[in-house]
Amino acid sequence: MSLPKLHVENVSKRFNLEQGESLLAVQEVSLTVQPNEFVSLLGPSGCGKSTILMMAAGLEEISEGRIRVDGREIEGPGLDRGVVFQSYTLFPWLTVAENVRFALKKSGMDAARQDELVRRHLELVGLADFAAAYPNQLSGGMRQRVAIARALVYRPQILLMDEPFGALDAQTRMLMQELLLEVWQKDRTTVLFVTHDVDEAILLSDRIYVMTARPGRIKAELRVDLPRPRRWLETEGSARFTELRREALRLLHEEVRRAADTSAG
């Protein structure tokens, strides 16, 4: 097997609480994402999946273990990784085009090249006509499309997505998932995608890591052998999708139940 794009090795995360107590959020997690692979982290709420992503982004300190990108251990955030958050993170004082361009501040490219990249990435997410609009004029789905364009524009080695469609309504979310697949199909950027939505994980991914309830560990790994390109109507109707869905739901359900029991007790 080739060198993984992202390699999480025995990573644990402990949050310090008040009065010397601490909370083990993530316990000895190891996972890999191969070049051009789309991998999802699926788990119940509060299982630490977002924490793993934030550690990979260099935005959260790693308590134990290490994370490598292309074999190099990460130290803080870097331009080799692009991040898309669940909450809206556009700069409200900048237009759509200026938001995307902002990500190129440290690229050292000349202005013409930057403009060209911004234009191309806005076209990629279907928002070329909204280049001059401000974020408060856009719908939630459009804002996340800009955020995706902005995370891709500096051509990171890997795209880290933290429930990017979690705040959207069900219909918009389906459109966004298909749009993401189209975008991904074009350049196959390596993706690590965090979600608690089983269908979303199956539709998008090549592989899924299912996580346990807190403290988060890897419970199982599912290979999604559905043909690409995938679209909701065709893919969701296949027998294999139903099988995978049942398997993932079964794994996830045990953990959801366990999480509910422990928090109730």
Added chain:
Amino acid sequence: MKKNSSHLLELRRPIPPAWYWGAGLGFIGIFLLAWFLLTSLGVVPRIFLPSPLAVWNELLRQAQSGILWQDASVSLYRIFIGWLISTLLAVPIGILMGNFHFFEGLFEPFIDLVRYMPAVAFVPLTILWLGVGDTQKFAILFIGTFFQEVLLIMDNVKTVPRELIQVSSTFGLSKWEILRDVILRAAMPGIWDTFRITLGWAWTYLVVAELVAASVGLGYRIMRAQRFLETETIILGILIIGAMGLLTDYLFKMTYKKLFRWAVQSR
């Protein structure tokens, strides 16, 4: 639900604008009418409360003699400079406190201690330290404004969402670049609103600042009239300070809408 019945008192339901504005103006009208009746019918002696007409005449007298413009311009100057000194210090210190726990720890206990001290009690001390000139006026306005302003600016800075800062660091920006290009930009509308509020407070400290050792100014005019029981002058002074406060408030609100269109109705 029935149509056509007027829902003036439904929970949080908008009412027709005519009713909204009519009610507000009507209330002021009733207030003025009550004032007029109380004084013209002799219910309240003139020396306690002058009639609206007497206040109006006092306004004309002061406007014609030029006292009004002189008082207003001197007071405006004092307020502006006092507030400006406060703001020039509050902005950088508030920004440091809102972003670095070290500076919050360094300054906050001291500021919390000082901000409940009454500005008026500093009048004799400031005269002792600074004399009776404008510097002493600036000092009182500063004491009344600064310690609250710096805490408000700290809060403005703290409301910038964490994710905005995080996403900026993924673009490779240094902490100083994030501070300048992201946090400050994002906090600007809130800071502008703090300017509006604190300038309003400065107006309320004007009388305290001109309490003693002044020979001109809106606050001074009020204090002097007190000595001679010229109640119409006092009331006029109060109304003018109120009107000027309202005016500066309005100017900040208008410029806010112009400068920060992106922040209006966002989300």
